[in-house]
Amino acid sequence: MSVQPIRLFGDPILRKPALEVVTFDKELRTLVQDLTETMNKAGGAGLAAPQIGVGLRAFTWNIDGELGHLINPVLDLSDEIQDGPEGCLSLPDLAYDCKRALRVVAKGFNMHGDPVTIEGSDLLARCIQHETDHLDGVLFIDRLDTDARKAAMKAIRESDWFGLEKPTVKVSPHATNGFGF
Numbered sequence: 001m002s003v004q005p006i007r008l009f010g011d012p013i014l015r016k017p018a019l020e021v022v023t024f025d026k027e028l029r030t031l032v033q034d035l036t037e038t039m040n041k042a043g044g045a046g047l048a049a050p051q052i053g054v055g056l057r058a059f060t061w062n063i064d065g066e067l068g069h070l071i072n073p074v075l076d077l078s079d080e081i082q083d084g085p086e087g088c089l090s091l092p093d094l095a096y097d098c099k100r101a102l103r104v105v106a107k108g109f110n111m112h113g114d115p116v117t118i119e120g121s122d123l124l125a126r127c128i129q130h131e132t133d134h135l136d137g138v139l140f141i142d143r144l145d146t147d148a149r150k151a152a153m154k155a156i157r158e159s160d161w162f163g164l165e166k167p168t169v170k171v172s173p174h175a176t177n178g179f180g181f
Contacts (some may be wrong), residue, residue, distance in 0.1 A: 003041045004034050004052040008161055009091050009139070013050050018057045018135040021071045024113030028058070032069045032111045035060040044089045046127040048134035051090050058111075059131035063124045070118060073108040073132050077101035078125075086126060086140050094155055096148045098140050100126045 007013055021028060031054060039047035039060050048059040060069040080102040087095040104125040106118040120128055130140055141152045156162050 002034060002037065004038045006038065006042060006047075006089050007051050007053055009156055010162065011053075011090075013053055013055060014090055014134070014139065015137045016050070016055060017137045018048075018050055018055045021056050021058060021109070024071075024109070024111065028056075028071070029111045031056065031058060032060060032071075035069070036062075036067060039089075042089050045123070046131045047089060048131045050134055050137075057135045059135065061124070061127045061131065063120075063127055068118065069111060070106055070116065070128070070131075071109040071111060073106045073128070073135070075129065075132055076105040076107075077129070078103035082122065082126065084126070086130065088130070088140055091139070091141065091152075091156065092161055093159060094141075094152055096141070096144055096152055098126075098143050100129050100143075104128050106132070 031049060034052065035047050035049060035058065038052055039045075039062060045063055046059060046061040049056045057072045058069065059073070060067070078101045081099050082102045083097055083099045085095045086098040086100075102125060103121040104119070106120070106128050108116060110116050118124075118128065133140065133143075141149055144152060
């Protein structure tokens, strides 16, 4: 159990769909603990396994002091929409308004293989959708309108971290404004 390097935009694993977890063992429990420790150390609200280089369908969250994790999520989204700031630990220093469903019912498993259902709204719903997107190889900037996406790509190209030979950072040195997923 340890803090892991966070993969940054440009790392191919962030664009590759993650594999379904089929074995609920000690290695998976260690992965969940590593995700939790890394997310908390980085000051994020959520973290998906691909963000630490593991191509499995697992993520953690820390919303309003409540820690959780979900394995192999399947989402049922509300028709009602929220629009608000979103950031990502894999895209340090960026935050843009992003449309998401206001409420979510997420079904999956805990790290022991027990079925779980998580119901959330507002920030928890945003986080669950954001992290599930990571498992599908989708980044939040993919969901921005054209102008915001162009601005985000410009900011990425001008960032200090983009294009680093090894696109990882142990912990973002920047505040996430509470919305870094």
